[in-house]
Amino acid sequence: MTATLLQGNQACVRGAIDAGCRFFAGYPITPSSEIMEGMATMLPRVGGVFIQMEDEMASLAAVMGASLAGRKGMTATSGPGFSLMQEHIGYGAFAEIPCVIVDVMRGGPSTGLPTSPSQGDVMQARWGTHGDHPIIVLAPASVAEVYELTVRAFNLSERYRTPVILLYDEVIGHVRERAELPSLESLGVVERPQPNCPTEAYRPYGDGAQRVAPLADFGSGYRYHVTGLAHDERGYPTQDPRVIARLHERLHAKLQDGRAEIVSYEGEELDDAEVVIVAYGVSARAARRAVSEARRQGLRAGLFRPRTLWPFPDAEVNVLARSARALVVAEMNMGQIVYEVERCARGQAPVFGCLRADGQPLTPDEILARLVEVRAGEAEVSR
Amino acid sequence: MNTAARADYRRYLRLDMMPHILCPGCGHGIVLQAMLRAIWRLGLPQDQVAVVGGIGCSSRMVGYVDFCTLHTTHGRALPFATGLKLARPELTVLAIVGDGDGLAIGGNHLIHAARRNIDVTCLLLNNAIYGMTGGQVAPTTPTEMVSATTPGGALEPSFDSCKLLEAAGASFVARGLSSAPIDLEALIVQGIQHQGFSFLEVLSDCPTYYGRYNRLGEGPEMLQAQRRHVDWVAAPLADKAFVPGFADTAAVADVALQYGVLHRETRPELSEQVHRLIAASVGEGPT
Ligand code: SF4
Numbered sequence: 001m002t003a004t005l006l007q008g009n010q011a012c013v014r015g016a017i018d019a020g021c022r023f024f025a026g027y028p029i030t031p032s033s034e035i036m037e038g039m040a041t042m043l044p045r046v047g048g049v050f051i052q053m054e055d056e057m058a059s060l061a062a063v064m065g066a067s068l069a070g071r072k073g074m075t076a077t078s079g080p081g082f083s084l085m086q087e088h089i090g091y092g093a094f095a096e097i098p099c100v101i102v103d104v105m106r107g108g109p110s111t112g113l114p115t116s117p118s119q120g121d122v123m124q125a126r127w128g129t130h131g132d133h134p135i136i137v138l139a140p141a142s143v144a145e146v147y148e149l150t151v152r153a154f155n156l157s158e159r160y161r162t163p164v165i166l167l168y169d170e171v172i173g174h175v176r177e178r179a180e181l182p183s184l185e186s187l188g189v190v191e192r193p194q195p196n197c198p199t200e201a202y203r204p205y206g207d208g209a210q211r212v213a214p215l216a217d218f219g220s221g222y223r224y225h226v227t228g229l230a231h232d233e234r235g236y237p238t239q240d241p242r243v244i245a246r247l248h249e250r251l252h253a254k255l256q257d258g259r260a261e262i263v264s265y266e267g268e269e270l271d272d273a274e275v276v277i278v279a280y281g282v283s284a285r286a287a288r289r290a291v292s293e294a295r296r297q298g299l300r301a302g303l304f305r306p307r308t309l310w311p312f313p314d315a316e317v318n319v320l321a322r323s324a325r326a327l328v329v330a331e332m333n334m335g336q337i338v339y340e341v342e343r344c345a346r347g348q349a350p351v352f353g354c355l356r357a358d359g360q361p362l363t364p365d366e367i368l369a370r371l372v373e374v375r376a377g378e379a380e381v382s383r
Numbered sequence: 384m385n386t387a388a389r390a391d392y393r394r395y396l397r398l399d400m401m402p403h404i405l406c407p408g409c410g411h412g413i414v415l416q417a418m419l420r421a422i423w424r425l426g427l428p429q430d431q432v433a434v435v436g437g438i439g440c441s442s443r444m445v446g447y448v449d450f451c452t453l454h455t456t457h458g459r460a461l462p463f464a465t466g467l468k469l470a471r472p473e474l475t476v477l478a479i480v481g482d483g484d485g486l487a488i489g490g491n492h493l494i495h496a497a498r499r500n501i502d503v504t505c506l507l508l509n510n511a512i513y514g515m516t517g518g519q520v521a522p523t524t525p526t527e528m529v530s531a532t533t534p535g536g537a538l539e540p541s542f543d544s545c546k547l548l549e550a551a552g553a554s555f556v557a558r559g560l561s562s563a564p565i566d567l568e569a570l571i572v573q574g575i576q577h578q579g580f581s582f583l584e585v586l587s588d589c590p591t592y593y594g595r596y597n598r599l600g601e602g603p604e605m606l607q608a609q610r611r612h613v614d615w616v617a618a619p620l621a622d623k624a625f626v627p628g629f630a631d632t633a634a635v636a637d638v639a640l641q642y643g644v645l646h647r648e649t650r651p652e653l654s655e656q657v658h659r660l661i662a663a664s665v666g667e668g669p670t
Contacts, residue, residue: 023466023469023470025462025466041668044660044661044663044664044665044667045664045665045666045667045668046665047661047665048661049469049470049657049658049661050657051465051466051469051657053462053465053495054462054491054492054495055491057459057462058459058461058462058465058491058492058495059462061455061456061459061462061463061465061466062462062463062465062466062469063466064463064466065435065453065462065463065464065465065466065467065468065470066466066467066469066470067466067470068451068453068467069466069467069470069471069474070470070471071470073466073470087456088456088459091455091456217471218433218451218453218467218471218474219430219431219433219451219471219473219474220430221430222430223429223430223449223450223451223452224451224452225397225445225446225452225453225454226452226453226454227446227453227454228454228455228456229454236397236399236400236446237446
């Protein structure tokens with residue numbers, strides 16, 4: 001642990017460099033540009049390549065090109081740029097190319113509120129690209145956690161051969177705070193396994209049993225094909241329904257199998273909580289204050305904070321719904337994760353939203369007021 | 384450099400991926416063979432060659448060749464290729480794109496790759512139409528020519544991609560023909576040897592759509608027409624209908640359609656510059 005005064009976006013740069021990121025391509029956009037600027041300075045010092053591309057589509061494409069050549073790569077953007085990256089997120093998920101995409105959320109839709117926070121991209125992070133695809137999305141709530149989850153994002157991306165999205169809001173990106181950074185040894189750094197079979201025997205994609213095949217670097221002696229078309233274990237395009245079904249099942253199963261490692265969350269004051277707040281990112285910080293204030297007033301509140309948004313901690317939320325009288329989801333949008341929580345609750349506890357989408361962060365007071373309303377039975381479900 | 388008359392290009396084919404998807408008479412296969420012969424002539428180590436494609440009939444060809452092959456998204460082959468080359472400069476990187484792929488949806492990437500002068504050899508196969516999606520008008524379809532989306536003839540003028548790329552900064556610009564495969568092979572050799580962004584427009588033919596919609600005959604007729612109307616140095620463009628990619632203005636009838644190397648200059652190449660910067664920066668400052 002070392003304590004430093006750091007900005008969220010700077011912590012992301014530090015985490016990326018420490019995790020072994022050696023390629024960055026990006027396009028300027030508020031409020032994520034500090035990440036690109038930081039990478040432009042830091043990467044050459046550690047032997048890494050930095051390039052500013054002509055747009056966000058090109059940025060993620062260049063990152064994936066570099067990743068196939070064996071360099072851990074990252075790009076960073078915000079709402080409009082994140083929309084432009086969606087096609088390539090699907091490409092990366094389907095072709096199984098490790099990469100990290102940072103989306104610093106600002107008010108949307110469209111140009112929206114470029115300098116104001118929002119949590120409006122959580123469903124886009126899950127479903128923004130077309131077609132079925134598994135994805136990992138991590139949501140830090142502090143500067144220290146930005147560092148930690150950036151390292152984790154690279155590790156998960158390499159381990160599961162998938163794009164990982166690091167999703168946080170403008171406040172977390174721009175806040176400067178004292179951050180106790182966890183040691184790199186405690187986090188570990190995952191390096192991509194390389195194949196050691198004869199070149200003719202190499203298959204770039206797993207079969208049913210082998211979930212994640214080792215990814216050979218282009219130029220390392222293994223020649224193979226990568227495509228965004230449905231493909232077989234060799235990477236060759238196929239229309240065979242059995243092969244395609246097996247591919248989709250494997251892609252989903254690889255994250256399902258890894259759930260215990262991938263899904264991460266924190267609980268506070270949950271043991272005896274009658275009302276549980278579910279909150280992530282900066283909203284969780286307001287929620288934490290609301291919980292302690294509620295407890296002071298005799299309302300037994302608790303906080304469940306997913307650090308992994310996708311895959312969603314379904315089972316954990318379901319357990320909470322069984323013991324709590326009500327769940328309140330505090331988020332800075334018109335209602336996104338609240339419906340996910342409602343799905344997981346399976347009717348065992350009513351779910352209420354505490355929502356705000358005006359470019360301002362939720363305050364502890366408004367979350368507290370919502371808790372009081374919910375306990376008094378005066379709140380409407382899911383709103 | 385391999386000098387034997389007969390190029391052994393079959394070793395570069397993924398025969399287990401055949402049959403291929405190209406139509407009978409399509410000019411693209413000729414271009415692919417010329418590219419493989421060029422690679423053989425240069426004696427490039429097979430493991431150190433990467434071929435990147437976008438989306439379309441031409442880009443599908445990257446799957447059939449036994450190199451490190453990357454079939455990407457529509458229009459985006461060059462940014463993938465840029466990342467690859469910057470990450471591993473020792474690779475020889477080729478990109479195969481189509482005219483719609485490279486000049487419409489991917490036009491921005493094409494001009495920026497040229498401006499950067501990244502050492503990638505880009506073959507833009509121009510058949511003046513979108514083949515894979517069924518024959519719609521392309522930014523290279525000459526005015527008045529018929530396509531699925533211009534049933535009464537195209538209204539818009541078309542791009543001259545070689546002029547565009549020279550203006551954008553490509554340091555090697557050439558035009559080749561599917562009907563002149565030996566010359567094309569020599570052009571590709573020069574393109575690969577050139578340090579910097581090498582752009583080759585290759586006039587190809589799509590009998591299935593462009594030929595059929597415009598009554599230009601089958602593959603052989605379309606190829607013969609290319610030969611009749613274009614020559615190695617410069618020749619009058621007598622019949623625009625057979626030469627995809629040229630505008631239909633009165634002036635064009637007198638303008639010579641040039642093929643061969645059209646532009647060549649020496650200027651700093653990006654991957655070399657980037658890695659020189661890195662070498663000078665490693666260990667510098669707090670990290
Ligand atoms: S549609 Fe046209 S371009 Fe495509 S393979 Fe057939 S002939 Fe060639």
